[in-house]
Amino acid sequence: MATRTRFDDSDCPVARSVDAIGDWWSLLIVRDAFDGSRRFGEFQRSLGVAKNILTARLRSLVAGGVLASVPASDGSAYREYALTPKGEALFPVVVALRQWGEQHFFSPGEEHSELVDRRHEQPLRPLEVRSADGRTVRPGDTTVHKVPRP
Known part of the structure; x- marks a missing residue:
């Protein structure tokens, strides 16, 4: 399998942005977060993406500071994903x-x-x-x- 080219040290803001949010799943997850999705299952139902791909993209968005993993708003043991200020800036x-x-x-x-x-x-x-x-x-x-x- 080919190694993904990284642009996180590029001097171009577009290249660095694409590096952070460069695949369609990540951008569609952000779109769904703007539309009110917060739970893994909501993203999965909306996008129809495989669970392993969704898990990897959510982890990447959290690691990049676009989403935050937060306690569920209903007080349950589940975690939810909330847009951070960096994510809202998208x-x-x-x-x-x-x-x-x-x-x-x-x-x-x-x-x-x-x-x-x-x-x-x-x-x-x-x-x-x-x-x-x-x-x-x-x-x-x-x-x-x-x-x-x-």
């Missing part, structure tokens, strides 16, 4: 992927799920990348600069 990433998928992978009128604002029951506005002064920024408006070590 919300715009999940929303961006959702919006991209809605735009590019569904035919007009095709049934799909939709994320709505709980208060107003309205779909979210499309995410936009903005500059420090508030302008909408497109890929051609940016460049990558290396941050020197202090």
